[in-house]
Amino acid sequence: MAATATNPKGSTPIFRRKWQLPFPLNIYQSSVGRKWVMALTGIGLLGFVIVHMIGNFHIYEGPVQLHEYAETLRGLGGGLFPRTFLLWVLRIGLAGMFVLHIHSAYSLKERSRKASDKADFVGGEKKYGSKRDYVAANYASRTMRWTGPIVLLYLLFHLADLTWGWWLGDDYVLGDPYHNVVASLSSLPVAIIYVVANVALAIHIFHGTWSLFQSLGINNPKYNDLRRSLAKGIAGIILVGNLSFPVLVTAGLVDDDNRKCPVGDVGCLEHEAEKH
Amino acid sequence: MSKELNLTLQVWRQDGPEDSGHFETYQAESISEDMSFLELLDIINEDLVENGQVPIEFDHDCREGICGSCSLMINGQAHGHAKATTTCQLHMRKFDDGDTIVVEPFRARAFPVVRDLVVDRSSFDRIIEAGGYISVNTGAASDANLTPVPKEAADTSFDAAACIGCGACVAACPNSAAQLFTSAKLAHLNLIPQGQAQRFQRTENMVETMESFFGSCTNHGECHEACPKEISLDFIAFMNRDYVKAKVKNRKLAGQK
Numbered sequence: 001m002a003a004t005a006t007n008p009k010g011s012t013p014i015f016r017r018k019w020q021l022p023f024p025l026n027i028y029q030s031s032v033g034r035k036w037v038m039a040l041t042g043i044g045l046l047g048f049v050i051v052h053m054i055g056n057f058h059i060y061e062g063p064v065q066l067h068e069y070a071e072t073l074r075g076l077g078g079g080l081f082p083r084t085f086l087l088w089v090l091r092i093g094l095a096g097m098f099v100l101h102i103h104s105a106y107s108l109k110e111r112s113r114k115a116s117d118k119a120d121f122v123g124g125e126k127k128y129g130s131k132r133d134y135v136a137a138n139y140a141s142r143t144m145r146w147t148g149p150i151v152l153l154y155l156l157f158h159l160a161d162l163t164w165g166w167w168l169g170d171d172y173v174l175g176d177p178y179h180n181v182v183a184s185l186s187s188l189p190v191a192i193i194y195v196v197a198n199v200a201l202a203i204h205i206f207h208g209t210w211s212l213f214q215s216l217g218i219n220n221p222k223y224n225d226l227r228r229s230l231a232k233g234i235a236g237i238i239l240v241g242n243l244s245f246p247v248l249v250t251a252g253l254v255d256d257d258n259r260k261c262p263v264g265d266v267g268c269l270e271h272e273a274e275k276h
Numbered sequence: 277m278s279k280e281l282n283l284t285l286q287v288w289r290q291d292g293p294e295d296s297g298h299f300e301t302y303q304a305e306s307i308s309e310d311m312s313f314l315e316l317l318d319i320i321n322e323d324l325v326e327n328g329q330v331p332i333e334f335d336h337d338c339r340e341g342i343c344g345s346c347s348l349m350i351n352g353q354a355h356g357h358a359k360a361t362t363t364c365q366l367h368m369r370k371f372d373d374g375d376t377i378v379v380e381p382f383r384a385r386a387f388p389v390v391r392d393l394v395v396d397r398s399s400f401d402r403i404i405e406a407g408g409y410i411s412v413n414t415g416a417a418s419d420a421n422l423t424p425v426p427k428e429a430a431d432t433s434f435d436a437a438a439c440i441g442c443g444a445c446v447a448a449c450p451n452s453a454a455q456l457f458t459s460a461k462l463a464h465l466n467l468i469p470q471g472q473a474q475r476f477q478r479t480e481n482m483v484e485t486m487e488s489f490f491g492s493c494t495n496h497g498e499c500h501e502a503c504p505k506e507i508s509l510d511f512i513a514f515m516n517r518d519y520v521k522a523k524v525k526n527r528k529l530a531g532q533k
Contacts, residue, residue: 011386011399013488023523031492032483032519112451112491115385127450129288129299130352130378136497137450144494211495217517219510 014114031111034104039212041101046205046234048094053241063178063259067266068273070177102152109145140207147204154197161190175266182256185249194246198239206235281307281368284376285320287332290389297389299378309369313356314339314346316368317379334393341365341504344440347447348393349380354444354502362442362504382447386454386489397443399489400457404441406485407478408461410470429467436463438505448502451491456499458486459515460507466518476522483519 020026027033058069077086116127134142161184165172171183185191209231213219218227248254261268283304290297302320311319314336321331337345346363350356356366371377381389386399437460445456462479465471471478493512500509 011388011396011489014385014490015488017484017488027520027523030484030519031487032516033523035493036516036520108492108494111487112453112494115489115491116383116450116452127383127452128349128352128380130286130349130380132352134496134498135353135448135501141494141496142450207495214493214495214509214513215516217513217515217520219513219517221510224510 015111028104031108034108035215037100038104038108039215041097041104042208042212044097045094045101046209049201049205049238050234053238056245057241059178059181059245059254063176063261064269064272064276066178067176067269068276070175071270071273098152098155102148105145105148138207140203141211144204144207147200150197150200151204154193154200157193157197173264173266176263176269178259179256179263181245182249182254185246186255188250191246191250195243198242198246201242202235202239205238206231209234279309279369279373281309281371281373281375283307283316283371283374285316286376286378287320287393288380289332289392290381292391293388307368309367311368312339312364313348313350313366313368314364332393333391335395336364339364342440344442347382347395347397347442347444349378349382349447351378354382354447355442355504359501360504360506362440365504382443384443384446384449384452384490386452387443387446395443397441400441400443400454402489403454403458403482403485404461406481407474408465408482410465410474412473423469425468433464433467436460436467436507436511439464439503439507440505442504444502444504445499445507446490448498449491449493450496450498451494453493453499454486454490455493455512455515456503456507456509458482459511462515462518463511466514476518476525476527479515479518480522483515 017029021029028037055069055073058066073087074084076090140147160166161168162177162180165174165180168180168183171180173179185194210227213227245254256263261272281304285302285304286299287302288297289300304316304320307316307319314334317332317334324331335345335347337343339346341362341364344362346355348355348363350363350366355361355363356370358366358370379393381387381393381395382397383395387395387397389395439457439460441457441461443457446452446454449455462482465478466475495509495512497509500507
């Protein structure tokens with residue numbers, strides 16, 4: 001390597017680890033380990049997004065089937081665990097993955113910011129005086145630190161909207177998710193929020209799905225090309241699938257007309273589901 | 277008869293590590309397209325010296341693209357826009373007459389500017405010191421081909437060893453991460469039998485030293501595009517895998533792969 005000129009002050013470490021935590025916590029102390037955790041939690045969250053989307057497709061079967069699906073989730077592991085026990089285990093695990101995913105992303109962003117002289121918050125555009133010309137970095141990879149927070153804000157909105165029913169008020173019917181989704185998405189501003197957030201989610205997943213293979217060290221020239229295709233495929237399916245809900249409700253193809261059970265009659269939904 | 281170029285250069289001038297630095301504009305006239313970028317700077321410096329001004333300082337050594345001394349961000353790209361090229365091998369024919377060229381030092385907190393375009397890249401030396409060598413006793417010189425090395429592994433190891441340690445990967449990285457450099461130095465030794473004895477200790481030490489100076493990889497791939505030796509991103513994945521293995525493995529049991 002080249003003989004290097006030295007700065008009298010030298011280059012000073014940006015981060016010094018004072019001690020090693022016991023295994024396996026020491027993996028999380030390192031940036032490479034943190035990326036590994038980010039990738040693993042990313043896989044978990046990606047799995048959730050896919051299952052959530054597939055489950056939501058029951059809306060196209062009708063109110064009874066969607067109600068039945070929601071009940072199935074609550075009764076997961078029935079006969080072995082009390083009702084909703086397994087659902088809560090999944091929810092807590094999901095929340096834990098979110099926390100780890102976000103903490104690792106935020107803390108690594110901070111380390112990179114400290115390591116980049118004159119670097120901007122996102123992507124270090126201001127690292128150089130001349131306009132930085134990106135060669136390989138695509139739109140998705142450069143906007144991960146924007147699409148991530150957008151998805152988080154949307155997640156909180158989505159929970160408040162359809163899980164807690166904060167602003168649907170009296171229109172929110174516990175146990176009739178079909179009606180709640182239709183009531184919420186019929187409002188154009190809400191539909192727009194869902195569209196924007198799901199586009200951001202798909203962009204985030206497009207980079208994340210490719211990136212996680214690198215972070216986990218899953219790399220083999222024999223299938224490296226497949227990693228990009230997989231990222232495109234998964235992001236595309238999630239984009240189309242998730243956008244179908246706000247688009248079809250806004251288009252009036254999914255609505256409360258012609259339903260067998262009147263809105264608010266959850267007992268009727270249960271009765272119909274049993275006949276199934 | 278080769279083409280001649282008239283160029284405007286905006287060059288970063290910085291009096292020393294403490295100076296805040298600024299851009300200065302220089303005119304370069306009748307530049308031969310056969311010159312290298314460093315020769316262009318030589319010409320400007322001759323003019324500056326003749327006029328009693330301080331010449332622009334920049335790093336250079338072999339001028340044949342193998343030492344890793346030259347650096348420079350040229351129009352926002354490490355070693356300029358030409359692919360697989362160091363600044364000394366970047367020829368003026370890659371530019372057009374009348375171009376304005378912005379020249380800056382490589383930037384990262386770990387690469388403090390010494391003066392003008394010269395930066396201190398000794399943080400790379402710290403990474404090498406942490407494990408970029410094989411230090412087991414090998415005795416007298418052994419017979420050639422005593423240690424069988426698969427051809428493919430030897431080739432890949434050599435691809436990694438092509439890294440000249442110039443720092444373009446760090447300069448191009450929006451996160452100022454040194455993953456490409458460190459992974460190339462690791463793969464160079466970790467892919468061949470001679471490097472196995474210290475493989476996981478080396479990986480742990482070099483990665484952790486790297487992290488104390490540099491940012492964290494977000495898999496943009498800018499480093500590979502900027503690299504004058506076209507070091508592959510595959511080595512980064514290899515390093516990531518070996519690092520986590522190094523943390524998990526019980527190294528008291530020899531021979532674990």
